[in-house]
Amino acid sequence: MPNLVESPVGFNLLAWSAPISEKMYPMTERLKKIGYDGIECFIDYQDVAAYQTFGSHLQELDLRSTCVMVMSPDENPASESATVREQALTRLKGAIDRAHAMGATVVCGPFHSAFATFSRQEPQPDEYKRSAEVLHAAGEYAKQANIVLTPEALNRFECYLCNTMAQLKHLIELTDHPNVQAMFDTHHANVEEKRYPDAIRTIAPVLAHVHISENDRGTPGDGHIPWDDTFRALAEINYTGWMTIEAFSRNDIDFANSIYVWREYNDPWDIAENGYKFIKSMQAKYSNL
Numbered sequence: 505m506p507n508l509v510e511s512p513v514g515f516n517l518l519a520w521s522a523p524i525s526e527k528m529y530p531m532t533e534r535l536k537k538i539g540y541d542g543i544e545c546f547i548d549y550q551d552v553a554a555y556q557t558f559g560s561h562l563q564e565l566d567l568r569s570t571c572v573m574v575m576s577p578d579e580n581p582a583s584e585s586a587t588v589r590e591q592a593l594t595r596l597k598g599a600i601d602r603a604h605a606m607g608a609t610v611v612c613g614p615f616h617s618a619f620a621t622f623s624r625q626e627p628q629p630d631e632y633k634r635s636a637e638v639l640h641a642a643g644e645y646a647k648q649a650n651i652v653l654t655p656e657a658l659n660r661f662e663c664y665l666c667n668t669m670a671q672l673k674h675l676i677e678l679t680d681h682p683n684v685q686a687m688f689d690t691h692h693a694n695v696e697e698k699r700y701p702d703a704i705r706t707i708a709p710v711l712a713h714v715h716i717s718e719n720d721r722g723t724p725g726d727g728h729i730p731w732d733d734t735f736r737a738l739a740e741i742n743y744t745g746w747m748t749i750e751a752f753s754r755n756d757i758d759f760a761n762s763i764y765v766w767r768e769y770n771d772p773w774d775i776a777e778n779g780y781k782f783i784k785s786m787q788a789k790y791s792n793l
Contacts, residue, residue, distance in 0.1 A: 546573065574619040731782075
């Protein structure tokens with residue numbers, strides 16, 4: 505029987521900051537008290553030792569972790585340039601090293617291609633092929649660290665290679681590696697998918713991570729995402745992976761500007777506290793259907 509209660513609940517620290525540091529310790533401690541099973545943090549270019557230190561802190565709190573990352577135009581896995589694709593693989597391996605040092609088990613994000621970088625045409629077969637080759641090599645590296653890579657489909661304003669679950673599934677099938685699975689984000693699906701249940705059923709065979717994000721990136725449950733459809737469909741496919749809240753603010757101005765966040769949605773602690781209650785209530789509602 506489907507049992508969503510088995511799914512761990514996480515919170516993405518990007519609501520406060522992209523870089524990890526000791527400044528984030530009070531946030532992780534409070535998230536633990538709320539009831540979260542883990543946190544998600546952004547992988548940047550800090551030394552691996554910084555992630556090891558942060559991971560030790562999380563271990564002391566008995567918090568698990570996942571990571572998220574993006575790719576720049578100079579690290580685009582779908583690029584025609586072999587040099588750029590090599591840089592993409594180097595970036596992915598570096599992210600895997602940092603995630604492993606922190607004790608994370610999942611690295612998610614739109615790393616199938618460069619963020620907000622457009623070719624001014626629809627995605628081409630060769631682009632999927634090139635991206636899949638890079639992801640397969642990254643999957644081999646991730647396998648050694650027992651990490652699963654979960655590429656993410658983004659809306660049309662932030663990406664063109666993978667907007668829908670159908671496109672993402674195609675890429676994952678081309679990649680053909682057990683350590684490269686898929687992610688479903690409720691915010692992006694709000695723009696690109698016709699019906700959430702159909703999208704979730706499409707990606708179900710390779711789904712390994714879920715972002716719980718409201719339509720405005722504020723508190724889950726406050727907007728118009730079809731949450732009943734979402735949780736019911738996840739229960740029906742027996743999903744037991746992470747349900748991680750990804751919400752944004754302008755606390756980290758540089759990061760906010762880079763992802764086009766121009767205003768505040770809800771206070772991060774409102775998002776964390778009420779979002780957690782919302783997820784737990786929906787898990788209970790749709791468990792053991």
